Amino acid sequence: MIKQITASTAKYVSLAIAVPVSLFPLLVVLFASLKTKEEYGRTSPLVPPENWFNFSNFVTAFTRGDMVQGFVNTLIILAFSLVGAIFLGTMAAYALDRFVFRGRGVVYTLFLVASLIPSVLMQVATFQIVHAMGLFNTRQAAILLFMGTDVVSIYIFLQFMASIPISLDEAAMLDGANRWTIYWRIILPLLKPAIATAVIIKGIAIYNEFYIPFLYMPARDLGVIATSLYRFKGPYGAQWEIIAAGTILVIVPTVLVFVFLQRYIYNGLTAGAVK
Amino acid sequence: MTDHHLGTSANDGISSVAVGRSLTRDRPTARRREMPSRLKFLKAVTPWAFLLLPLGLLILLTYLPAANLVYYSLTSWDGIDKTKEFIGLANYHRMFTDPEMYRVLLVSVYYLVGAFVQMAIALYFATILSSNVRFKNFFKGIIFFPYLINGVAIGFVFLYLFRPGGTFDSVLGLVGLESLSRQWLGDPSMVNISLAGTSVWRYTGMNFVLFLGAIQSIPAELYEAAELDGANHWRQFWNIILPGIQRVVGLSFILAISGALAVFEIPYVMTGGGNGSETFVIKTVTMAFTHHKVGLASTMALVLLAIVLVVTWIQRKVFPDERAELT
Numbered sequence: 001m002i003k004q005i006t007a008s009t010a011k012y013v014s015l016a017i018a019v020p021v022s023l024f025p026l027l028v029v030l031f032a033s034l035k036t037k038e039e040y041g042r043t044s045p046l047v048p049p050e051n052w053f054n055f056s057n058f059v060t061a062f063t064r065g066d067m068v069q070g071f072v073n074t075l076i077i078l079a080f081s082l083v084g085a086i087f088l089g090t091m092a093a094y095a096l097d098r099f100v101f102r103g104r105g106v107v108y109t110l111f112l113v114a115s116l117i118p119s120v121l122m123q124v125a126t127f128q129i130v131h132a133m134g135l136f137n138t139r140q141a142a143i144l145l146f147m148g149t150d151v152v153s154i155y156i157f158l159q160f161m162a163s164i165p166i167s168l169d170e171a172a173m174l175d176g177a178n179r180w181t182i183y184w185r186i187i188l189p190l191l192k193p194a195i196a197t198a199v200i201i202k203g204i205a206i207y208n209e210f211y212i213p214f215l216y217m218p219a220r221d222l223g224v225i226a227t228s229l230y231r232f233k234g235p236y237g238a239q240w241e242i243i244a245a246g247t248i249l250v251i252v253p254t255v256l257v258f259v260f261l262q263r264y265i266y267n268g269l270t271a272g273a274v275k
Numbered sequence: 276m277t278d279h280h281l282g283t284s285a286n287d288g289i290s291s292v293a294v295g296r297s298l299t300r301d302r303p304t305a306r307r308r309e310m311p312s313r314l315k316f317l318k319a320v321t322p323w324a325f326l327l328l329p330l331g332l333l334i335l336l337t338y339l340p341a342a343n344l345v346y347y348s349l350t351s352w353d354g355i356d357k358t359k360e361f362i363g364l365a366n367y368h369r370m371f372t373d374p375e376m377y378r379v380l381l382v383s384v385y386y387l388v389g390a391f392v393q394m395a396i397a398l399y400f401a402t403i404l405s406s407n408v409r410f411k412n413f414f415k416g417i418i419f420f421p422y423l424i425n426g427v428a429i430g431f432v433f434l435y436l437f438r439p440g441g442t443f444d445s446v447l448g449l450v451g452l453e454s455l456s457r458q459w460l461g462d463p464s465m466v467n468i469s470l471a472g473t474s475v476w477r478y479t480g481m482n483f484v485l486f487l488g489a490i491q492s493i494p495a496e497l498y499e500a501a502e503l504d505g506a507n508h509w510r511q512f513w514n515i516i517l518p519g520i521q522r523v524v525g526l527s528f529i530l531a532i533s534g535a536l537a538v539f540e541i542p543y544v545m546t547g548g549g550n551g552s553e554t555f556v557i558k559t560v561t562m563a564f565t566h567h568k569v570g571l572a573s574t575m576a577l578v579l580l581a582i583v584l585v586v587t588w589i590q591r592k593v594f595p596d597e598r599a600e601l602t
Binding site: 021110 | 322328329330332333338340343347354400412416420424425440486536543572575
């Protein structure tokens, strides 16, 4: 009995340590973002701000730090690459799950191997191709790369599609529906839950991606969230209260997405990782 | 086929599916009719029509560049010049004889050790949160959340944490350990440990969620039987949990190794590779895009790619995919 109590105490003690380790680094950045320049210089990082509603650093970060432009560009890239990735991913999964054809195994392997390649390394050579296509310093570069090299969603679709009975396809086919109609009017609508999961997982990945926009879109007005924040390093190098505000601005949407869409995120990550 | 499925599709405007089902029943031989050759051709081409775009982009953006890496690696190309001078295996020779290359590759060892620490922490919390704990979802969310945060934001959070007089030093001062504080990112003997620690903070949540999912899919009867046999928690962990999640642990090992070899974002954002924190991938992209030595950079990329693929191949041999038999 006593042993059980100590075991359970140890459990809660370790959890009580894990919570501040996870949250405290973020909390102190929130503190800094709400302090005035003078207050920041005077107080320890561990001391909460005197005025919790001092948003002036956020205003500076938003307006002078190009964060507005960053959010707009991120949204544009998100919208186009998600729509593209969903169509390409569902079509690939449909072909791989519903057809028996020579070369199927090879195609499957091609997608699988591509998912193992570290993306940053590939840019050494991919850059030359994107450059030759005339897409350097355009949003299309990032959109093309995000929708063209997405393998995780294909796995999410493949897993889900296996649970849609083939008899549905066969019945429609006997009724004269062609393969495109089946894809468009039966498979795609039934894939909705998988599409929701893929949109969220892929959306978070695109929102967080740093190197592709950094490499392909160096123009100042083409900054996305990650690269706009990264550029705070130069001009605001010593003004930590401004950098802190920019950092919090980037994290807040992630918090909201996580709080409201947890279930999809957990499911999608498990599906994507265990290929 | 269940009526539930029919209902769903009918709602989406495909009422004809229901008719189709009754047809199947009336004419079971319908599908076996001889096909004209034109239809045969159409049948062979259809899957490729669906694959045209996704496969085309995959080849354009992954396999064509991969082939180009091989080609560039045999040249001294600078990335701009119209002509690419063929220099044979000189880049490979330079890569394998340059001690600097081994030095940056060894930086990965810090992250590899970090990855093992991270797996141990993840396994511990996955185990205790798979038992009866109050506020389970709250704790799960808190441990997992760092994984979702933007890498640049994480970089800044930890630059702030490690800076002289920053969060970490202040906490040490609070508990009377200020003598321990030092240049966490400025000291070459410390910088990689600080960065690997940041990486542990970022990725533990991912491992944790994978392990937790695997533990929760172990049938509950196994624990009940163990309880009846009087096995304590420790025995249950070794004899039920660990064997039950073997495959996910194996997978995480491989992700840890390939992840450690390919470390890029955290050190690039936080130190730019300074103070001896440069990793192999940082060196590769700097070589290609700052020093314009695309030939040598391609060689480096290829060699690391080969290592990552071999490691993954070994994993697939050691832990074969159990589900493959089902499909």
